Amino acid sequence: MDKVKVSREVAEELDKITKPAMLIHQIATSEPIECIDRFGNLTFDELIRALYIGYEVNETxxxxxxxxxxxxxxxxxxxxxxxxxxxxxxxxxxxxxxxxxxx
The missing domain is CATH 1.10.287 (Helix Hairpins)
Structure with a gap:
């Protein structure tokens, strides 16, 4: 699988995550809209892939x-x-x- 391409702003938010499993559990079980808003237009699948496979900044x-x-x-x-x-x-x-x- 390929790394997810994200904006610099989303990459900065992803860099702040210290416990990806806890975030994924929170998104999957409780308040997904509140948690996922800070990751721009990433889908849940893209967020999971970014956390476990990796991501790179997509910019000109x-x-x-x-x-x-x-x-x-x-x-x-x-x-x-x-x-x-x-x-x-x-x-x-x-x-x-x-x-x-x-x-």
């Missing part, structure tokens, strides 16, 4: 670039600042419409 290259731009632009670590400079150079080279290119 520009969305991924912007995520890392935001992450590294707030860093005080020199390597990350250097990496950010390289990312911006590549974005300029390929004329990508991404953050940091508002020249």
């Amino acid at each position: 290259p520009v969305e991924k670039f912007n995520y890392f731009f935001d992450k590294y632009s707030q860093s005080d670590i020199m390597f990350e600042k250097d990496f950010l400079g390289g990312m911006l150079a590549v974005a300029k080279w390929f004329d990508l419409p991404v953050k940091g290119r508002e020249e």
Whole structure:
């Protein structure tokens, strides 16, 4: 089986889960709507597969670039600042419409 593709927001919610079996039991037996709302438009089957098989963030290259731009632009670590400079150079080279290119 393949990993479930989810948005970054859903992935962040899934990352918070420390006891997947308890969550699955809660969803299956009591208040599924209240529990499942925070997982976007995942079906119950997709949620189970994401918890047990795995998941990956489904985003465009520009969305991924912007995520890392935001992450590294707030860093005080020199390597990350250097990496950010390289990312911006590549974005300029390929004329990508991404953050940091508002020249």
